[in-house]
Amino acid sequence: MAIANSDWLLYSLANFIDNNIFYITLIMIIAYLIRKKEGLSFIIFSIITTFLAKQVFAMPRICIDALDCPKDFAFPSGHATLAFSLAILAIDKKYFIALLLFALFVSYTRILLGFHTDLEILASLAMALINVELWWAIWKKK
C-alpha cells in the first residue's frame, strides 16, 4: 500500500511537471529570484534555443503512438534543459546542489512518463551548458 501511495505521488508530480504553463512559470520565477533580469533572459533564451534544436535534430518521440504523447520533437528534452539551466544559474550559490537534484528529478519524471530516452536527457545537460556560451555571446553585446 505504501508503495502504491509513493507511486501515486511520483506520477502526480511527474504530471504536474509535464504541465508546460505551470512548469515554465515556476522555472521563470525561480530564475528571477536567483539572478533577476539576467536569470529571466537566460531561461527565455534557453526555451528558444531548445525549441530550435528540436527542429534541427528532428528526433521523433519514443511514445509517438501514445495518446498523451507530446506532439513536438524529443531531442533534447526541453523540461530537463530548463531544469539544468536553472541549476547552472546558481553555480556559485550554496543551493546549487539542491537545484541539480531537482534537475535530476525532472529528468527522471520525463523518462518515467515515457516521453524521453536516457540519451535525450543526457543531451539536456549539454544543451543547458552550451546555452551559457551562446547566451553570453548575445548578452554581452547589449
Place this chain on the structure above:
Amino acid sequence: MEEKINNEIIRQIIHIYSGLIILALSLILGLKLTAYIIFIFLFIFLLYINLTGSNKENGFMRLTREEENKIFPAKGAICYFSSLLFLASYEKIPFYAFLSALLALSVGDGFATLGGKAFKSKGKSLIGTFLGFIPLFLSYMIIGFSPYFSIIVAVFAMLIERVSVVDDNIFLPFSVASFSVIVSYYGISP
C-alpha cells in the same frame, strides 16, 4: 607571464589527451556509454566548480583562463565536454561524424594552439592553423578514414577553427560533424 604560457601548454595537453581518452572510450564502449561517462564527469565537474568557485588556489581552477571565468568558471572545459556530450547523445549521428568532430576538437584545435604558442603568436595564427592541420590529417588517416575524406574535413576544420564566432569548443565540433555528413552524402566516403 611565463606561468601563463606554461598554463596554456598544460591546458592544451589536457585538451588533446581528454579527446584521445574519449576516442578510446567511444571505440571500446560505443557512443551511448561514452555519453554516460561524459555526463557523469560533467556532473561531478559542476559540483567541483560549485564547491571551489573561481578560487585560483584550487587544483584545476589554477589552469583556467581568467577572462573566461568571468563568464562561467572553467568555461573552455565545460564547452569542450558539453559539445562532445551533445554529439554523443544524438542517436542519429553517424560514428564517423562523431570521430571527425572529436579529433578536430582535440587534436586539430589543440595542436593549432600549441603551434601558435611555439611561434609566440598571441591570437590565432596561420602557422598554428597549419601545425594543427598536419596532426589532424594524420589522426584521420590512422583511424582509417580515406585520404580524400581526411584532407577535405581536416582543411575545413582548420578553416573553421580560424573563423569561430563563438567558443571554438562548441562551433568546431558541430561544424565538422555536419560537414563530414555532407561530404559523405556527396559521395566521398570516410
